[in-house]
Amino acid sequence: MSSLRAKIQDVFNEPACEQNRGKDAKARKKGCSKPLTPGAAAGGCAFDGAKIVLQPITDVAHLIHAPLACEGNSWDNRGAASSGPTLWRTSFTTDLTELDVVIGQGERKLFKAIREIKEAYGPPAIFVYPTCVTALIGDDIEAVCKRAAEKFGLPVVPVNAPGFVGSKNLGNKLAGEALLEHVIGTAEPDDAGPYDINILGEFNLSGEFWLVKPLLDRLGIRVRACIPGDARYFDIACAHRARAAMMVCSTALINLARKMEQRWDIPFFEGSFYGITDTSEALRQISQLLVKKGADPEILGRTEALIAEEEAIAWKKLAAYRPRLEGKRVLLNTGGVKSWSVVHALMEIGIEIVGTSVKKSTVEDKERIKQILKDDNHIFEQMAPRELYAMLSEHKADIMLSGGRTQFIALKAKTPWLDINQERQHPYAGYDGMVELVRQIDLAIHNPIWRQVREPAPWDCQPAVREELPSTKSETATLHVVQEFAGTTAGDFGEC
Template identity: 95%
Template sequence: MSLLRAKIQDVFNEPGCEKNRGKDAKARKEGCSKPLTPGAAAGGCAFDGAKIVLQPITDVAHLVHGPLACEGNSWDNRGAASSGPTLWRTSFTTDLTELDVVMGRGERKLFKAIREIKEAYGPPAIFVYPTCVTALIGDDIEAVCKRAAEKFGLAVVPVNAPGFVGSKNLGNKLAGEALLEHVIGTLEPDDAGPYDINILGEFNLSGEFWLVKPLLDRLGIRVRACIPGDARYLDIAGAHRARAAMVVCSTALINLARKMEQRWGIPFFEGSFYGISATSEALRQISQLLVKQGADPEILGRTEVLIAEEEAIAWKKLAAYRPRLEGKRVLLNTGGVKSWSVVHALMGIGIEIVGTSVKKSTVEDKERIKQILKDDNHMFEQMAARELYAMLSEHKADILLSGGRTQFVALKAKTPWLDINQERQHPYAGYDGMVELVRQIDIAIHNPIWGQVREPAPWDCQPAVREERPRTKSETAALHVVQEFAGTTAGDFGEC
């Protein structure tokens, strides 16, 4: 536990994080994580964060050492996609019970589980995740993993991120530390070249990285390792031979990028593939870094040609949506780079941005928003559900772009909603992804269901006044029977 505590303090003291650099020495060591409330960490603990980062490594067996519920809570919690192996979608857990804890059988059960996975699946590696229970009872995960690796002849990687140590973001960083300590640099590739790069923090949600990779292929740039989206273990093991790296949209793996630069001289930058201008800028920066690392400068010219071609195609496709979407108002309740990169493209086709959140956005992100929107009145750090509902119910926005947590606020306000965060079902990265985002906005806004749900309910309609012939005695008697049975009065029968 002392080694884990030291590692956590090292992760908190991250000089690559801009927010951290602005703090004094004492505040820097405390990090950015908020203290967790006991019993309320489900879905947001360090274990969950580590599993999010590592599970998309598709040919690896991910073994959770702890009670069954921990694996059930974290399995497949993001829509990452694989172009090949499916082992990552198989759940493995030691399923520790109270009796196992009392009798001290945790380590023995873990070793047995590793052996069974090796015999049944033969993966190149097994990642072992301790949980709160196994960390608290003192199971020596690293010793068991080391012994199993020697015994079975495969990599067994301990991922020391039990849930109680901190937040999900801390778990992201601890996962990066596990890769750095046990995986990256353990294999020497025999095909390293001057155009090899690493992409860090790209999860291939809904397969969206597959919209970007063809652009890199056309430039002759090879992705040595995409961590973690659609990754393979051996690719990550040889990632230290890349010439440059890009950290995508998040500072979750900033510690991994910085330490790879220190150890192996791999320069990196933070960029985004969301939005047309952001995608173009990312391609430029990748090419420029490669040239600084010794690549032929002619790649810069080819990059500009590619950008000009793809931007022209994308804007032509987007122009077709302008007559239907011009003047429509969008509220973005997301964060990070998407808070400005998506905004720029939407405004390009006449969509009005009534607000965008800047949660998790850097100082540079906020400055870009100010430049695009010409002021900061449309920026908000976070918006309470009550305020969000009031804004939507008053029809100040025609659609809400956000994550799944606020979808029901929009639905209650009878406002179209589109998922733009990790649970999304459509890829939005790159030039084609931006066109797809606008297409989905168009579909959502013009869906006829919204006109129907905004109509008054039948029971809210006033009874219609109409002339009728006098009822016969038999009709009157039958009506009284129906009214008595239904518990209604004669005035209740009307039409909208």
């Protein structure tokens, strides 16, 4: 537990964080997160964050050392996609019971589970995750993993991020520490070259990275390791031989990027593949970093030629949507890199941003938003469901882009909604992804269903009475009322 405490303290003391550098030594030790209170990890605990980062490594067996409920459902984790192996979609757990906890059978059961996975599946590596239960009872998973690795002849990686130590974001960083300590640098590639790069914090949601990789391929740039999207264990083990790196989501793996630069002299920058301008700028910066590391400067010219060609194609496709979407108002309830990259992307085609959340955004993310929007009034840290509903029901936005947890607020307000978070079904990265995002927004806003659901229900409308009914409550009068309604048509109803 002392080693875990040291790792957490090291992650809190992150020198690559601009905000952290401005603190004194005492304040820095407290970290960036707010003090944890009961229920604070409801949006995702440290274990959840670690598994989110590592599970998209597709050929690895991910073993949860915990009671069954801690594993939950690993199928289609965050919508990440694989171009090959499917082992990552198989749930492995030691399924500890109360009896195991009382008698102390946890470590023995873990060793047995590792052996069974090795014999049945033969993966290149096994990642082992403790949770709150196994951390509290003191199971030494590092010792078990070390012994199992020696016994079975394959890497067994302890990912020490039990849920109670902090938030999902902290778990992201602890996962990066596990890769640094046990994986990266443990293998040597036989084909290292001057155009090798790493992409960090890219999860290949809905296959988004597959829209970007062809652009890099055309430039002769090879992605040595994409961490973690559609990754393979051997690629990550060789990631230390890349010449440059791009950080996509700094809140998740900034510690990984910074330490790889320190240990192996791999310079990195933070960029985005959302939007035409940001995609072009990312390609430029990748090429520039490679040239600084010794690549032929001719790649800069080829990069500009590719950008000009792809931008022309994308803008031509988007021209058809501009008249339909220009001036439309969008409310973004997301966070992280999307809080500024998607904002910039949408404003490029004339869409107005009426608000964007910065709940999970870094200080750098927030500064980018301020530069883009030029108005702090459109930035909110967190908006309660009631406030979101009020904003949408008053028609202050034409559509809301958010995650699945807030979709019902938009639906209740009878407002178009589009999933922009990890559960989305469409890829939005790169030039083609930007066109797809705009197409989906256009489809959502102009779907005729919204006009229909906003109309009052027929039973809320008063019928136009064509003749005065008898004042007596006789059966004749009742029959007359029935006949009166039976003969009405849609045109007989008055206004509501």
